[in-house]
Amino acid sequence: MDAQQLYETLKKVQEPKGYYFSNDKKRVFELMDGLLVNKERYGYMACPCRLASGNRENDKDIICPCVYRKPDVEEFGSCYCNLYVSKEWNEGKIPHDYVPERRPPEKMGF
Amino acid sequence: MDQPNVKVFSLSTCSHCKSTKQFLNECTVKYEFVDVDLLDGNERKAILEDVKKFNPRCSFPTIIIGEKVIVGYKEEEIKEALGL
Numbered sequence: 001m002d003a004q005q006l007y008e009t010l011k012k013v014q015e016p017k018g019y020y021f022s023n024d025k026k027r028v029f030e031l032m033d034g035l036l037v038n039k040e041r042y043g044y045m046a047c048p049c050r051l052a053s054g055n056r057e058n059d060k061d062i063i064c065p066c067v068y069r070k071p072d073v074e075e076f077g078s079c080y081c082n083l084y085v086s087k088e089w090n091e092g093k094i095p096h097d098y099v100p101e102r103r104p105p106e107k108m109g110f
Numbered sequence: 111m112d113q114p115n116v117k118v119f120s121l122s123t124c125s126h127c128k129s130t131k132q133f134l135n136e137c138t139v140k141y142e143f144v145d146v147d148l149l150d151g152n153e154r155k156a157i158l159e160d161v162k163k164f165n166p167r168c169s170f171p172t173i174i175i176g177e178k179v180i181v182g183y184k185e186e187e188i189k190e191a192l193g194l
Contacts, residue, residue, distance in 0.1 A: 027125045034123030048123035051147055098182050101169040108168060
């Protein structure tokens with residue numbers, strides 16, 4: 001699968017749930033590439049913006065879409081990576097604030 | 111004026127890290143970086159101990175500019191720390 005195919009597949013599944021790809025396409029495709037690198041490296045699509053341990057059980061909360069996406073999009077309009085965002089975020093109706101890391105540090109498997 | 115030492119702890123897959131490096135390049139700032147996800151075993155462990163000292167949450171990018179620690183790609187804070 002290449003980045004374009006991944007983009008289209010995810011878009012079809014995630015948009016109806018209210019999660020849109022950021023309209024910063026360059027960034028989104030960098031992240032698609034990152035997800036594919038992690039799939040190759042770890043066997044699952046760990047979040048490209050976080051350090052995965054390589055142990056699926058430890059990393060399950062950060063397999064994209066991560067469990068933090070929902071609260072982050074609710075609070076900030078965007079996930080930690082600025083990959084999935086709300087409609088309002090894309091339309092510039094809410095500020096593009098930095099999304100702080102919500103994952104508790106003790107969850108890091110190292 | 112001398113430029114402060116700049117070090118970036120980053121991930122090779124992370125777009126915030128890429129933006130940070132790109133920004134520093136555009137500002138023609140000299141910096142060192144280490145892509146922590148490309149390290150294995152003890153090398154990774156040792157670097158993570160360093161990162162934790164600066165940023166206990168161990169998130170990326172962690173940017174050290176002189177004495178200042180900036181967590182995340184925050185352009186204004188980076189500029190200020192660099193005196194730009």
